[in-house]
Amino acid sequence: xxxxxxxxxxxxxxxxxxxxxxxxxxxxxxxxxxxxxxxxxxxxxxxxxxxxxxxxxxxxxxxxxxxxxxxxxxxxxxxxxxxxxxxxxxxxxxxxxxxxxxxxxxxxxxxxxxxxxxxxxxxxxxxxxxxxxxxxxxxxxxxxxxxxxxxxxxxxxxxxxxxxxxxxxxxxxxxxxxxxxxxxxxxxxxxxxxxxxxxxxxxxxxxxxxxxxxxxxxxxxxxxxxxxxxxxxxxxxxxxxxxxxxxxxxxxxxxxxxxxxxxxxxxxxxxxxxxxxxxxxxxxxxxxxxxxxxxxxxxxxxxxxxxxxxxxxxxxxxxxxxxxxxxxxxxxxxxxxxxxxxxxxxxxxxxxxxxxxxxxxxxxxxxxxxxxxxxxxxxxxxxxxxxxxx
Amino acid sequence: xxxxxxxxxxxxxxxxxxxxxxxxxxxxxxxxxxxxxxxxxxxxxxxxxxxxxxxxxxxxxxxxxxxxxxxxxxxxxxxxxxxxxxxxxxxxxxxxxxxxxxxxxxxxxxxxxxxxxxxxxxxxxxxxxxxxxxxxxxxxxxxxxxxxxxxxxxxxxxxxxxxxxxxxxxxxxxxxxxxxxxxxxxxxxxxxxxxxxxxxxxxxxxxxxxxxxxxxxxxxxxxxxxxxxxxxxxxxxxxxxxxxxxxxxxxxxxxxxxxxxxxxxxxxxxxxxxxxxxxxxxxxxx
Ligand code: FES
Numbered sequence: 237x238x239x240x241x242x243x244x245x246x247x248x249x250x251x252x253x254x255x256x257x258x259x260x261x262x263x264x265x266x267x268x269x270x271x272x273x274x275x276x277x278x279x280x281x282x283x284x285x286x287x288x289x290x291x292x293x294x295x296x297x298x299x300x301x302x303x304x305x306x307x308x309x310x311x312x313x314x315x316x317x318x319x320x321x322x323x324x325x326x327x328x329x330x331x332x333x334x335x336x337x338x339x340x341x342x343x344x345x346x347x348x349x350x351x352x353x354x355x356x357x358x359x360x361x362x363x364x365x366x367x368x369x370x371x372x373x374x375x376x377x378x379x380x381x382x383x384x385x386x387x388x389x390x391x392x393x394x395x396x397x398x399x400x401x402x403x404x405x406x407x408x409x410x411x412x413x414x415x416x417x418x419x420x421x422x423x424x425x426x427x428x429x430x431x432x433x434x435x436x437x438x439x440x441x442x443x444x445x446x447x448x449x450x451x452x453x454x455x456x457x458x459x460x461x462x463x464x465x466x467x468x469x470x471x472x473x474x475x476x477x478x479x480x481x482x483x484x485x486x487x488x489x490x491x492x493x494x495x496x497x498x499x500x501x502x503x504x505x506x507x508x509x510x511x512x513x514x515x516x517x518x519x520x521x522x523x524x525x526x527x528x529x530x531x532x533x534x535x536x537x538x539x540x541x542x543x544x545x546x547x548x549x550x551x552x553x554x555x556x557x558x559x560x561x562x563x564x565x566x567x568x569x570x571x572x573x574x575x576x577x578x579x580x581x582x583x584x585x586x587x588x589x590x591x592x593x594x595x596x597x598x599x600x601x602x603x604x605x606x607x608x609x610x611x612x613x614x615x616x617x618x619x620x621x622x623x624x625x626x
Numbered sequence: 627x628x629x630x631x632x633x634x635x636x637x638x639x640x641x642x643x644x645x646x647x648x649x650x651x652x653x654x655x656x657x658x659x660x661x662x663x664x665x666x667x668x669x670x671x672x673x674x675x676x677x678x679x680x681x682x683x684x685x686x687x688x689x690x691x692x693x694x695x696x697x698x699x700x701x702x703x704x705x706x707x708x709x710x711x712x713x714x715x716x717x718x719x720x721x722x723x724x725x726x727x728x729x730x731x732x733x734x735x736x737x738x739x740x741x742x743x744x745x746x747x748x749x750x751x752x753x754x755x756x757x758x759x760x761x762x763x764x765x766x767x768x769x770x771x772x773x774x775x776x777x778x779x780x781x782x783x784x785x786x787x788x789x790x791x792x793x794x795x796x797x798x799x800x801x802x803x804x805x806x807x808x809x810x811x812x813x814x815x816x817x818x819x820x821x822x823x824x825x826x827x828x829x830x831x832x833x834x835x836x837x838x839x840x841x842x843x844x845x846x847x848x849x850x851x852x853x854x855x856x857x858x859x860x861x862x863x864x865x866x867x868x869x870x871x872x873x874x875x876x877x878x879x880x881x882x883x884x885x886x887x888x889x890x891x892x893x894x895x896x897x898x899x900x901x902x903x904x905x906x907x908x909x910x911x912x
Contacts, residue, residue, distance in 0.1 A: 277628050347851075378807070537659070537686060538686065539663065539686060539688050539691070540661060540688075541628075541688035541689055541691050542687070542688050542691075542692060543640070545638065545689045546639075547641065559661040567662070578659050578662075579659050582659070582662045614644070615641065615644050615684060615685055615692060616664075616684060616685065616686035617655075617664060617665075617666040617684035617686060618659060618664070618686055619686065620684060
């Protein structure tokens, strides 16, 4: 059975070209970029090149890129730095639909005397900017709002948000882990102070991330020790991974158009066809601007894990917004925040495509999924009611 | 992905007895859309109204909920109503070769549906599990508001499955799995059940030499207690025994676990039940 991988918002495959680029930096060119000798020097050059490549994708200056271990580290660094540079500001703003990398940290900070406001979203997953205007004040140290949501793909109006934040002098951070490489970004003309990205979401390996830190923004390092990354992130760079991230960013830049035309086309077709064939289904975040690769679709009266298991029997890998897969018992916090009715939230499935996704794979899902939903609805007492009515 | 046994997968992929029985003698319904799982169970009795000749189900839920329902219908066919009532959720799980602990509530749901069906058939008071059973009489105090579970129900599940942490109670019943507001109360219930279990404690040796006592303590720790902690990803180490004082140190998930105090109490209770009344357990950091 050939696997059909449609869970790219969870993680992506390492592009062969990325792997080739990093390969020599394990057993041959294994020098430490901080060393004074030529052997380390050649690695340093390659790290510099990677930094430029990451910067290019973001429209940033290479000096504004700090390599980290992952998106989570970048998020933690940004938020912890902001509250340290503003010791008198005790307020943090984020959203209810944030990734745990931000949400858990913010909630933990309430135990240390910080006031945290979690902004609400509407049924389509959109923020209410008036709510933000009302809560941001002179006490706000940082506003951390994701660029695009990992579950629904909903994209937030980041620049408008940034304007509002700047008026109060707070720092603005965005977790752009899902957005980088999927939509065009340009830090040169942006209001973003700090931005987190993660390698394994854009065909680089796991365990490498970066933090964009705008020039002039005050900063306190999270990791201290040696002088790596201009003392902004101590610890010897994971050079091969850094080099891989650089290559992955370069390739992502080259594929941006493809992502927003061909990949988006496949996503739209999948969405259209499933909606047409399967009754009582809906798109989570359907009314909002979304990432080109993400489809979160809900099927009433069936439960997500059961759908995933049956899809998996057909070799199809997707993800679920249902609680049952994670061991927690409520639907995902994102769907709950959006007020998706329970009838749908438990039966939500996320398909996330990549540039390696093919039309044949999409065809396979369109063929295999409808009978799976039909079958589970026949088992479900509520689903049977629905089928009777039809 | 969950680590399901082949038997669970088999019953999920090819569930037995899906559907309804038009002239069923008893129908039991538990769960709801909001909870994420629900089960409707149909039972048909023989002409003498003694034995179950047919059972069918409809389930909304995850893989293990469907498999548990299928297993339940297979298990109760041929049984009298009383025999069927004796089927525990653990037996449903065993029939399937085991369920991940996080999914044990699926097996509890099967047992609940059966109780409701039989109670309805017999016309007695309906057992209260979930408050969304509309027509059910409220009995006992609701402990978990999110899932509508009463103290009586929770205590039964705690006792039957010998649960000793709030997390386990969540895995078995869902209580505590949403807002978590009921967790302190769940912990109280666990302590209460442990206390009750003490009263009808199993027989244990009358007089013990010191040497025998130490041996027994070690045996109980190895055979009774540690396996239970392992299943939670935890562990403990025996540090010392001085008279009736047993010093233990928690390891792995138990170390630094917020409810390790409860676990220590559980260990003490077990040792008192099975070895000697005067045992005091001390948790040491080592
Ligand atoms: S009251 Fe029990 S989880 Fe909310």
